[in-house]
Amino acid sequence: MSTFMISYIIFAVFVLAVLNIMLRRRKSAPAAVETADGARADVRPATSSGQSQGGLGDIGSRGKVVVTVMLGAFVAILNQTLINVALPHMMQDFNVETATIQWLVTGYMLVNGVLIPISPFLIAKFPTKTLFVSSMSFFAIGAFVCSIAPTFAVMLAGRLTQAVGAGIIMQLMMVIMLSIFPPERRGVAMGTVGIAMMFAPAVGPTLSGWLVEHYTWRLLFYVVLPIAIVDLVLASLWLKKTPRKGNPVLDMKGAIYSTIGFGGVLYGFSEAGSNGWGQTEVVVSLVVGSLFLVLFTWRSLRSEHPVLNFRVFRYPVFTLSTVIGSVINMAMFAAMVLLPVYLQNLRGFTPLDAGLLLLPGAIVMAIMSPISGWVFDRIGARALAIVGLIITAVTTWEFSKLTMDTPYSHLIWLYIFRMFGMSMLGMPIMTEGLNALPRHLYSHGTAMANTLRQVAASLGTAFLVTVMSNRTKFHVEQYRNEMTETNPFFMDVVSQLKQVIPSDEAVSELLYGLVQQRATVEGINDAFFVATGLTVLALLMAFFLKGKKHKSPSA
Template sequence: MTSIALAAKRGDVTVHRGTIVAVMVLGAFVALLNQTLLNVAIPHLMNAFGIDADTVQWLSTAYMLTNGIVVPISAFLIATLTTRTLFLGAMLTFTVGSVICSISPTFSVMLFGRVVQAIGAGLMMPLMMTVIMAIYPPETRGKMMGVIGISMFFAPAVGPTLSGWMIENWSWRLLFYVTIPIGIVDLILAFLFLTNVGEPRRMRFDTVGFITSTVGFGTLLYGFSEAGSKHWTDPVVELSIACGVLFLILFVIQELTYDAPMLNLRVFTEPQFTITSVVSSVLNMAIFGGALLIPIYMQNIRGYTALQSGLLMLPGSIVMAIMSPISGILMDKYGVRVLALIGLSITTVTTWMYTKLGVDTPYSYVMLLYTVRMFGMSFIAMTIMTSGLNALPRHLVSHGTAASNTVRMVASSLGTALLVSIMSTQTTAHFDAYANMMNVGNQSLSVGFNSVAAGMAHQMRAPLGVGTEVARALWNRIVTMNATIEGINDAFRVATLLALVALVLSALLRGRPNKAGQ
């Protein structure tokens, strides 16, 4: 056990522990804030660089792919580099990436800046969780992870609203300008106050593991991201996913047989860690995909602005940030199972209620439902992962954080692709069903359509043919809107099923806090 860990256990370096947490939380906050700021700016970036939606999406895809490559090797870097060196390097890399994005004259330069940002951000979260697990005993880790959750959930709370306000009044470049001084301040604080946790070890680099994980996770995540915008039977999607699965199989074989694995997959031999990872992954599939559907419904269907859509999500994110430390304290006292059952029950019911969206669902109702859904999630967002890491022995914690973050990332990507694909497919199916109703000569629909056409022609003082064309365009718009809403509702039905699966699996969680990682 390291000297700081021993001192932390005795309780005589509380100030140092608090400083370490504060420095790392600030780094995680600015990384998450940047990501949420950018999401709302996508349409403006399309106009600024003269690119289409498929091209601009690479700002998110490249960021995700880079994270998918960096996170699995974080366990090796945490073991071989000092805490100060790794965090300063990660924070500096992220800040440099922000500078590149802020001054980028072309889309290609901005894309490069996003990759640089992702390298730094991908290392921060696993490092922060590993350090917390090292300097706090199991019985207080829930509370500290809850404190970390404040930064994780406060950034998404203020990000969309702040981004919408800045874009409406200033340039999109301000989204990156605001993160640069925060990154510089955190670099200074880390240089002055950050203490090393643990002693670095000399380890052989697992080259085969690195190559197979890079190709495996990279192509798999790419395939999932393309499936959301294309189709699961698209040759590129099929080839990417098949390649990803093949190389991940090779990666698993390498890590289980190599004497110095880059990512020790034996963490999954601990039942509590495995169950928490599965529950968290299934839940992330439901949550991240569902979180994408709400802005589509509010902006594309209901016509609300990006700022109004961000304000709708603000109360829920604030509730989640407030509840995060409270949930951590409750986990330390009662264990994770009771929190998971409560939180997942609320999440499942509210997700099901989203299957009832309509063309005139009140804004306040959608906001209230989203807030209650986030309240349910606050019981499980950080506590499930903490419980799984608590079950691991200390020397496997860095591997556990890397493995946990990796599977959650893959699950989030898969869930987003799955629900968006379901929404698109079902929207087309519902539209065709409406069209068939007209084509089979439905008497009441035909009478109604002809009446509207005649009314349009009379109002425009135009021939009946002109009125018919206007009525057909109006009918097409109304049918498209209703078909899209029903497609979104169908996607939420699948999300409800996923949340229900997570609820059932949560009954297998250990009821009382586990101190195996002490």
């Protein structure tokens, strides 16, 4: 197991230990409230799966609350999409290897993955304003540390600190939106927040490519930091401080099981995508992670105070929407992972050019998000999901026909239509599932859905990269078998090349380079073909969604 995996485990244990100390200090007496006649009455402690949602209630004007959480979501997602383009430059500045610098992404993902299951407890334990301001403070401090980091170790510490804040912010945003809007208006509300969630990935790669190409990667964090500070100020001014409504209990064993389980599985999938499934580190991580996830599930089902309430799966609509969303996430990452390889490694586009190609599609998705929400409020998720998945399946299929000569404009329009289809899927399907839950399970529902989607994204990335790699090797062998003296077409090409390049060694090197290039394109096409199959699978499941929107069961 690598040094950085051990460092991650130590960091996770430290976070849990600090959390445990905080809880012991706050556990001295039950909360009390003052009744109308002035008497004081004890409030029964609520579990993390109980009625309380961390003091959610009158937390402020809807408009101001939406702006605050939108800005928080925007900066958290923007930060995540900015760094990928800058990794090669960071490698040079910190003088580290590829496997080491990748921990800036892997570590961020692991901390997010661990915090998501624990977030329902935090939301129930702490007042909304306190939790939001604290999370954004963590994020801002992490951004500042990253901007001045003199060494890789300091840089990694800053990224992990950012991840603590970002992980909680994203979960809290979903619960806030579900709590302040009635079911019949949640489509538009979630779609509006979706603007920030979709616009950030649109701006991120392009902005990052331009800054890194012309300035320094440290500017990426100088861009993020002021936005985080502004959101901190807005949260302090606009969010009302609500009283703590209970004293939920944290199942410490469950928290430890989830930390090791989700951490191991996410790490294993992440490493499998780059190093292959047969590596000892990958196998051990997946086996240990899966074992602890089984223990975590068993513990959660038996505990009176589960960290993550698996009883949300008693609601069929939530279960179906979560499965569909997870499959869609796997397919969605096809374009996010495979297109940069095609555009930059094979076609030779700069990061800025690649970002500009993806920008129009992401902007269309952001514009369509509130429109899809408005339609969802009127007809439900079924029709939207079916139409969106048909468009996504067709466009993903078209991406399986790439060549080295595919026009730039064709790629732009294809990606625009793909994002148009996907704009009908994410928020409507998730909102459909969450609407089926009673109010006291909102935080657990959002945590469960986001956890499974993150695991699905990691699995999908590893799976599709594996498909691409294996099929590339297959096509290389296939082409090499055709490069024989008995093949007249091949010998004719060799003859023409020798007229221009006299060296046999140079001709051979050029031919094998072209073979590798063409085989890689074919491997990417095969991976997109598999992603098309995943989209069709989600489409078949979408027919089982209800045609009308659901009213939330009473709390």
